[in-house]
Amino acid sequence: MRRWPLAACLLLTACCGVAETPRVPDPKDNGPIVDVHCHLFNAKDLPVAGFLRAQGVPGFLALLVDRIIQGQTDGTRSAAAVKDRTQPSDEEIDRVLEAVQVELEGESAVRVEAETREQAAERAELVEALAGGQGVARVGPRGTWGVIRRHARWAILLTAGTQEIARRMLGAYPDVALFTPCLMDMEHWFNDSVGRSFEDQIAVAEQAMTLAPGRIHPFLAYDPERARWVRAAKLDPLDLVRKALSKGFVGIKVYPPLGYRPTRNTNDPMAGPRGKAWDDELEALFAFCEAEEVPIGAHCEDPGAASSPAAGKYADPRGWDTVLAKHCKLRLNLMHFGGDTDLIERGASSWAWHIGQLVQKYPHVYADIGAHESLFDECQRADFLGGVEKIRQAVPAIGDHLMYGSDWHMIVRHPTEQRFLVDALEHMRHVERRRFAGGAALDYLGLLPGGKNRARLRTFYETKGWRLPSWWVEPGTP
Numbered sequence: 299m300r301r302w303p304l305a306a307c308l309l310l311t312a313c314c315g316v317a318e319t320p321r322v323p324d325p326k327d328n329g330p331i332v333d334v335h336c337h338l339f340n341a342k343d344l345p346v347a348g349f350l351r352a353q354g355v356p357g358f359l360a361l362l363v364d365r366i367i368q369g370q371t372d373g374t375r376s377a378a379a380v381k382d383r384t385q386p387s388d389e390e391i392d393r394v395l396e397a398v399q400v401e402l403e404g405e406s407a408v409r410v411e412a413e414t415r416e417q418a419a420e421r422a423e424l425v426e427a428l429a430g431g432q433g434v435a436r437v438g439p440r441g442t443w444g445v446i447r448r449h450a451r452w453a454i455l456l457t458a459g460t461q462e463i464a465r466r467m468l469g470a471y472p473d474v475a476l477f478t479p480c481l482m483d484m485e486h487w488f489n490d491s492v493g494r495s496f497e498d499q500i501a502v503a504e505q506a507m508t509l510a511p512g513r514i515h516p517f518l519a520y521d522p523e524r525a526r527w528v529r530a531a532k533l534d535p536l537d538l539v540r541k542a543l544s545k546g547f548v549g550i551k552v553y554p555p556l557g558y559r560p561t562r563n564t565n566d567p568m569a570g571p572r573g574k575a576w577d578d579e580l581e582a583l584f585a586f587c588e589a590e591e592v593p594i595g596a597h598c599e600d601p602g603a604a605s606s607p608a609a610g611k612y613a614d615p616r617g618w619d620t621v622l623a624k625h626c627k628l629r630l631n632l633m634h635f636g637g638d639t640d641l642i643e644r645g646a647s648s649w650a651w652h653i654g655q656l657v658q659k660y661p662h663v664y665a666d667i668g669a670h671e672s673l674f675d676e677c678q679r680a681d682f683l684g685g686v687e688k689i690r691q692a693v694p695a696i697g698d699h700l701m702y703g704s705d706w707h708m709i710v711r712h713p714t715e716q717r718f719l720v721d722a723l724e725h726m727r728h729v730e731r732r733r734f735a736g737g738a739a740l741d742y743l744g745l746l747p748g749g750k751n752r753a754r755l756r757t758f759y760e761t762k763g764w765r766l767p768s769w770w771v772e773p774g775t776p
């Protein structure tokens with residue numbers, strides 16, 4: 299994923315209209331395709347504007363998304379777009395953007411009495427960009443206007459219900475046999491509230507599974523700060539994990555940039571007195587996941603949604619070495635593979651190289667290419683793939699441990715969204731195709747014959763009366 303300075307945004311020039319999703323040309327060559335990194339969260343589940351700003355998205359785009367969400371969730375605008383199962387039309391986006399523009403230009407826009415100079419500049423920049431649009435459909439998808447429209451489309455999507463978002467995900471990639479969307483638990487970290495409880499988020503994810511039996515199995519989010527509170531209430535934080543695993547969840551997502559390291563938080567001045575409790579809770583989680591073969595996905599790219607400028611570095615893959623030394627059978631996906639831009643810019647010092655070293659040392663370390671835009675940018679693709687190839691020459695096992703993952707719906711803001719799967723399979727030629735498409739993911743997820751997750755899911759399907767899904771590989775199948 300790129301950082302999002304405006305100059306970079308302006309380079310994204312591909313079509314952002316709603317085109318038909320291209321299909322994978324030779325489905326049998328890939329085996330079952332698994333999207334091991336995707337999301338179903340909506341505007342109620344996280345502080346969206348703060349989340350975007352933390353990722354380096356220009357302030358005026360974060361402001362746009364925030365205003366659209368505020369407008370749409372209070373029911374005043376464009377309810378039709380939210381209900382509609384298709385993507386919002388050009389006209390719909392036009393109407394929403396017009397309303398945002400009117401609000402921002404009006405005096406009522408300056409609601410925040412102490413609007414900083416920076417915020418005022420962001421607002422002015424957005425008003426100017428919107429005014430320059432003069433009707434999306436006529437101006438076309440390129441340049442700033444294309445970027446604004448894609449953010450508007452994403453913002454409208456975030457105001458939809460989780461079921462609707464799940465339907466959109468299933469429809470976006472019909473060739474994907476299994477999605478493992480990651481829940482987000484950020485309630486304890488940003489000075490902003492979330493719109494529904496974590497328990498409600500879990501409940502709607504459970505409902506989403508029923509939309510396409512066997513095709514969606516979520517990852518539960520695990521936050522050591524929430525665990526600390528649960529423990530203080532004399533409850534076991536792992537009870538929530540056990541319960542989720544019995545209901546079709548297949549893994550755990552952790553997000554160190556929120557403000558904690560995978561281990562060694564004790565005595566960290568940033569953690570303060572909470573550090574010891576986080577270490578204890580994380581250690582309990584890792585021991586449980588290792589014993590029960592529960593895969594963990596960890597955000598591993600800077601920028602991420604860091605709760606403070608320093609916390610982005612907590613995603614450093616080297617932080618996992620100590621954990622893996624103790625729990626060498628832990629199944630770990632270092633999501634985003636350390637970041638494509640980082641690999642291109644820093645070569646052998648990049649996080650991707652450090653991940654390669656972990657893959658060499660430990661048997662169950664994986665990485666996904668979620669939101670790797672450089673694969674789709676002709677100028678950057680060769681640099682990225684060249685970087686992957688150098689790691690593969692040093693650590694051949696990396697070819698078997700890289701997994702397809704889109705980071706959908708975060709990539710709805712990118713012009714390459716609909717081609718993500720097809721292009722990823724086309725370009726990732728340095729790694730073994732079937733492993734990359736889904737074989738490595740089924741291995742990581744413990745869903746191959748003999749895997750404990752597979753046994754848990756078999757029981758789950760029996761309870762639900764569901765048939766075994768298309769990705770279910772029988773023993774002896776090549």
Ligand SMILES: [Zn+2]
Nearest residue numbers: 335668705708
């Ligand atoms: Zn993600």
